[in-house]
Amino acid sequence: MEIKTFGVIGAGQMGNGIAQVAAMSGLDVVMNDIKNEFVERGLATISKFFDKGIEKGKLSVQQKEAVLARITLSTDIKDMAGADFVVEAATEQEDLKFQIFRNLDQVCRPGVILGSNTSSIPIGRIAAQTQRPDKVIGMHFMNPVPLMKLIEVIRGIATSEETFKITWDLSVKFGKTPAEANDFPGFIANRILMPMINEAVFALYHNVGSREAIDTVMKLGMNHPMGPLALADLIGLDTCLAIMETLYDGFKDSKYRPCPLLRKYVEAGWLGRKTQRGFYEY
Secondary structure, three states: OOOOEEEEEOOOHHHHHHHHHHHHOOOEEEEEOOOHHHHHHHHHHHHHHHHHHHHOOOOOHHHHHHHHHOEEEEOOHHHHHHOOEEEEOOOOOHHHHHHHHHHHHHHOOOOOEEEEOOOOOOHHHHHOOOOOHHHEEEEEEOOOOOOOOEEEEEEOOOOOHHHHHHHHHHHHHOOOEEEEEOOOOOOOHHHHHHHHHHHHHHHHHOOOOOHHHHHHHHHHHOOOOOOHHHHHHHHOHHHHHHHHHHHHHHHOOHHHOOOHHHHHHHHOOOOEHHHOEOOOEO
8 A cells, every 4th residue: 555644643742753753754644643732833843943954054945845844733533534644642551542444444534554752552452443453563662753763663463464564664765774583561762762761760769869960870870871761751741751651550560660769750740841840850
């Protein structure tokens, strides 16, 4: 199947980035969310990305206009009826994703692939919500999407070879480097990354060091571009907690137990950059 129209469910931090790279690759994009203000905010974020690139001389006004012209805003999931490939990038909540996939299965044509940008929920469980489990796959982009090169491509137990190849080739078309992962909670990226972040939170919780000291050790000692606590703020502490809970529930292993301090911050509404307060103030 030739992919001309690409659908994105969710216009937030990940969704608008996915919509942007799809539009930059030449595809027509339908970016959907539940409220008009959300999709307009997503489009404004894309516009700001281009404005910064234009200021630096890396992008042109013509490129910006071409990309924005390819993006259609939507608040009705039925608008995905014309999409040739859809990626869901909603909040990392299992029940929400399940409902979205049940709806997409009803709306989208039978041959359309349904991808999920989930960062931890097993693809097989998502695929089971549909009548097309062979057409369901994980397509996990990294944040920030326009700048990060990796896409984890995750096969569910029922994902067909054709679905995998189309998704792999689409990742390359987006200018990304795909990496294949099998269907376990957290896949590759977050099975390694999130326990590290969680351990950094435990180090803060136990007063092993200050937030600055913990991040400095990881930046200068391990050559990480960003410390784990600052990275958690960028990702969103609610997302970090949700992933740790998925790992803990999936493996029933105490090494994946979320740090109480992480839970405390989320319960207080300190979610990181998006709320101006997490482990750091913004």
